[in-house]
Amino acid sequence: AQSVTQLGSHVSVSEGALVLLRCNYSSSVPPYLFWYVQYPNQGLQLLLKYTTGATLVKGINGFEAEFKKSETSFHLTKPSAHMSDAAEYFCAVSEGGKSTFGDGTTLTVKP
Amino acid sequence: DAMVIQNPRYQVTQFGKPVTLSCSQTLNHNVMYWYQQKSSQAPKLLFHYYDKDFNNEADTPDNFQSRRPNTSFCFLDIRSPGLGDAAMYLCATMGWRSGGAYTGELFFGEGSRLTVL
Numbered sequence: 001a002q003s004v005t006q007l008g009s010h011v012s013v014s015e016g017a018l019v020l021l022r023c024n025y026s027s028s029v030p031p032y033l034f035w036y037v038q039y040p041n042q043g044l045q046l047l048l049k050y051t052t053g054a055t056l057v058k059g060i061n062g063f064e065a066e067f068k069k070s071e072t073s074f075h076l077t078k079p080s081a082h083m084s085d086a087a088e089y090f091c092a093v094s095e096g097g098k099s100t101f102g103d104g105t106t107l108t109v110k111p
Numbered sequence: 112d113a114m115v116i117q118n119p120r121y122q123v124t125q126f127g128k129p130v131t132l133s134c135s136q137t138l139n140h141n142v143m144y145w146y147q148q149k150s151s152q153a154p155k156l157l158f159h160y161y162d163k164d165f166n167n168e169a170d171t172p173d174n175f176q177s178r179r180p181n182t183s184f185c186f187l188d189i190r191s192p193g194l195g196d197a198a199m200y201l202c203a204t205m206g207w208r209s210g211g212a213y214t215g216e217l218f219f220g221e222g223s224r225l226t227v228l
Binding site: 032034036041042043044045046049051088090092094095096097098099101102103104106 | 115117142151152153154156159161199201203205213214215216217218219220221222224
């Protein structure tokens with residue numbers, strides 16, 4: 001069985017500050033890991049993904065995440081927050097065509 | 112651009128009045144999913160199709176049904192909506208990579224927000 005835990009349901013940062021959203025997973029097989037972003041009244045959009053290969057993956061809008069097998073983590077970071085980054089972020093693990101989502105983290109960016 | 116399109120974006124219905132939500136895709140993906148998402152929660156999988164093979168989640172109420180007449184289209188029918196069914200309904204697709212494995216990446220539509228009066 002697979003599961004995802006996102007630490008912190010709400011994260012608030014100042015514009016220009018580092019963004020760090022935490023995600024820990026469990027999976028019985030080598031995981032496929034994803035971060036999705038959701039803006040109000042919209043569907044989810046892929047930010048980045050890890051399947052195999054390089055453990056540091058880069059995504060859209062300046063986000064990146066590092067897969068750490070020993071820590072079972074896939075934390076999302078961005079060096080400098082922008083007002084447009086305010087949204088809901090979901091970490092997900094996928095196995096055999098089934099995706100399991102974390103509960104989400106709401107990112108607020110203060111001017 | 113290839114995409115997943117949901118209609119309508121907003122649906123208002125009365126308690127007990129049947130509703131149908133539609134989803135179409137131009138990605139030619141063989142897997143299609145329906146999720147229910149309530150405010151500030153993660154998407155909850157209702158069911159999915161692998162081609163025409165229907166897979167229902169164990170805790171999906173009987174009130175929810177689905178049809179997939181062809182690869183491109185999928186419908187969600189709510190037979191008798193209750194107040195608790197007010198939510199965003201998300202359609203998503205997933206592709207199949209060469210060599211025989213799911214890609215794992217979900218492509219979502221914009222969602223259909225259902226209001227029940």
